[in-house]
Amino acid sequence: MSRAIDRGNEVLDTVDLTGDPLLALARYIEAGWHLVAQARALLAAAQRELSAGRIRELHAGPAARVEALVARGRAEGTFRTDLPVAWMVNVLHAVMHSAAEEIRAGRLASDRAADHITATVLAAFTPPGKPVPESGGAARP
Numbered sequence: 001m002s003r004a005i006d007r008g009n010e011v012l013d014t015v016d017l018t019g020d021p022l023l024a025l026a027r028y029i030e031a032g033w034h035l036v037a038q039a040r041a042l043l044a045a046a047q048r049e050l051s052a053g054r055i056r057e058l059h060a061g062p063a064a065r066v067e068a069l070v071a072r073g074r075a076e077g078t079f080r081t082d083l084p085v086a087w088m089v090n091v092l093h094a095v096m097h098s099a100a101e102e103i104r105a106g107r108l109a110s111d112r113a114a115d116h117i118t119a120t121v122l123a124a125f126t127p128p129g130k131p132v133p134e135s136g137g138a139a140r141p
Contacts, residue, residue, distance in 0.1 A: 008035040009061050017065070021073030022122065022133055028069065029096070029121065030114045032062070036096040063089055073125070080127040088125060095120050 015031045017024040066089045073079035079088070099117050102108035108116065126132045 005061065008032075011035060012062060012065060017069050021069060021076060021078040024069055025073070025121065025125070026114075026118050028066065029092075029118050033096045033099055033114055033117050036093070036100055066092060070125070077127070079125045082128065091124050092121050095124075 011031055012028070012035070015024075015027050017028060067085050070079055070085050070088050074081045074085070095117050099108060099113040103110050103113060123132045
């Protein structure tokens with residue numbers, strides 16, 4: 001599990017999280033969801049063998065990266081501020097894990113997953129009363 005997370009961190013280190021928080025989030029999702037899909041079985045095995053605290057500790061690097069992006073998006077008025085940052089990060093990761101399950105179940109095409117994740121997370125992160133921004137290809141059928 002530790003090696004898989006280290007490899008994932010190497011990939012995520014290459015993602016540009018600067019500039020517009022919406023675009024940075026979309027770039028993160030595009031790169032990150034593949035990692036979640038690849039490591040899903042490994043995570044399930046780790047959850048049987050490791051404590052929840054150890055799993056959180058192993059995920060601290062990826063979580064910190066997203067927490068910083070969400071905090072910046074909140075400070076710039078792009079993301080909602082009425083929910084805790086930790087909750088928002090958890091929502092993002094839960095949606096990514098759900099996409100991997102939907103692909104495995106044959107209900108979502110792999111090439112559509114990033115678009116669906118992005119559309120869902122943008123809707124969840126948009127401040128109440130503001131229109132949800134377009135998420136690129138997510139509107140395609």
